[in-house]
Amino acid sequence: MTALIKKKRHSIHIFDYPEDVSVIISIDNLFLGPALGGTRMRHYTSKEDAILDVKQLSHAMTFKSAIHGLNQGGGKCVIYNPKSLTFNEITPFFIDAINALHGDFIAGNDMGISVEMLNKIHQESPYLFNRHGNALDPSIFTAESAFLCIEYIQSNILKKAKSDVTIKVQGLGHTGNALCQLLLDANYQVQGFDIVQTTLKPFLGHPSFTPLNKETWFETKCDIFSPCAAGGVITSKTIHNLNCSVICGIANNPCESYATISQLNTKNILYIPDFISNGGGVIYASGIYHGQSVANIRKKIHSISQLLESLDLKSSNIPYDTAVKIIHQRLSES
Incomplete structure (x- = not known):
C-alpha cells in the first residue's frame, strides 16, 4: 500500500510491508528528468523521523543535479526497518517500491547499503542506477x-x-x-x-x-x-x-x-x-545509469573548477x- 502526500511539486511515497518495514521514497521534483538519489538504511527512532530525513535529502539531490548540469530531478529513498532485517530480506520490498514508480525514481546506494549489495540485484529492476551491470562505489x-x-x-x-x-x-x-x-x-x-x-x-x-x-x-x-x-x-x-x-x-x-x-x-x-x-557521486551515478564511460564521467567531475x-x-x-x-x-x- 502506498500513501501519497503532495506538496507543490514534491511527493512522498510510503510503501508499507510486513515486519513493520517501510520503503519511503521522496521525489523533490522531476523538472530536469527522473529523480535520482541514494537509498539509505539506518536506525530511525520513528517513521516520522525517516520521512523528515528523506524529504531533506531529496531536496539536496535537486540542488546537486541542477548545479552540475545533470538531466535528473532530486529524489531519495530511506528504508524504515525497526526490526533490523537484513538487506537480503528487504530486497523484494525495495524492488517492489522502486518499480511501482515506473522510472520516476532511480535508486543508488547510500548509508547502510553498499554498492556491492546493489550489484548483486542490478538485473532485478531497470530503475537501479547500475542497471547496465556492476558499478564502482560512487x-x-x-x-x-x-x-x-x-x-x-x-x-x-x-x-x-x-x-x-x-x-x-x-x-x-x-x-x-x-x-x-x-x-x-x-x-x-x-x-x-x-x-x-x-x-x-x-x-x-x-x-x-x-x-x-x-x-x-x-x-x-x-x-x-x-x-x-x-x-x-x-x-x-x-x-x-x-x-x-x-x-x-x-x-x-x-x-x-x-x-x-x-x-x-x-x-x-x-x-x-x-x-x-x-x-561527484551523483555525477557518477547519473553517468552510469545513462551508459557513459568512467573516463567521460571523470571529465565531467573535473569540470568542477569551472x-x-x-x-x-x-x-x-x-x-x-x-x-x-x-x-x-x-x-x-x-
Whole structure:
C-alpha cells in the first residue's frame, strides 16, 4: 500500500510491508528528468523521523543535479526497518517500491547499503542506477569532487604550497577515508577526527597526519575544515569555535540553517556549498545509469573548477546565494 502526500511539486511515497518495514521514497521534483538519489538504511527512532530525513535529502539531490548540469530531478529513498532485517530480506520490498514508480525514481546506494549489495540485484529492476551491470562505489567519486574543490581553493584562494595547507577532516568513514587518502597522497597536512577511533588506524603513523581528540577537535586551527560525517555540525552555537578560513567537505547540509551560512560570511569564512563539493557521486551515478564511460564521467567531475570560477569566490557575495541563483535559473528554464 502506498500513501501519497503532495506538496507543490514534491511527493512522498510510503510503501508499507510486513515486519513493520517501510520503503519511503521522496521525489523533490522531476523538472530536469527522473529523480535520482541514494537509498539509505539506518536506525530511525520513528517513521516520522525517516520521512523528515528523506524529504531533506531529496531536496539536496535537486540542488546537486541542477548545479552540475545533470538531466535528473532530486529524489531519495530511506528504508524504515525497526526490526533490523537484513538487506537480503528487504530486497523484494525495495524492488517492489522502486518499480511501482515506473522510472520516476532511480535508486543508488547510500548509508547502510553498499554498492556491492546493489550489484548483486542490478538485473532485478531497470530503475537501479547500475542497471547496465556492476558499478564502482560512487563514494570514490564523491571524495574526488571534494578533493578537486580543495585543490582549487589551495591554488586560487589560499595560494600556499600544499605542504603548508592543513585540512581538518571530520568523519573518516568510507567517503571521508577516501578523501583523507587523496589529501595525504597530494602532500597536504591532514588532521583527522572520528567518534569511531578505529577509522583513524590506516593513517596513524603517516608523517602528515595528526589525530584529534573529541574534546578539542572542533576548535583546532586549520586552513580548511572538511566535514565528512552527519550534517548539522556547524550551528549557531558551534560556529564561534571555528578556527579556519574555508569549509569544504562531503557531508550533506553541514550548516544547520541559512542563517549559519550567512554568519560564516560575516566571519570571513569561505563556505563551498556541499552540493557542489560532494557532487561527484551523483555525477557518477547519473553517468552510469545513462551508459557513459568512467573516463567521460571523470571529465565531467573535473569540470568542477569551472563551476567554482562562476561563483566568483573572491567577491563579497555569499557563494551559496550565487549557486542557488544558478540552480533556480536552470530549473525555471526546464
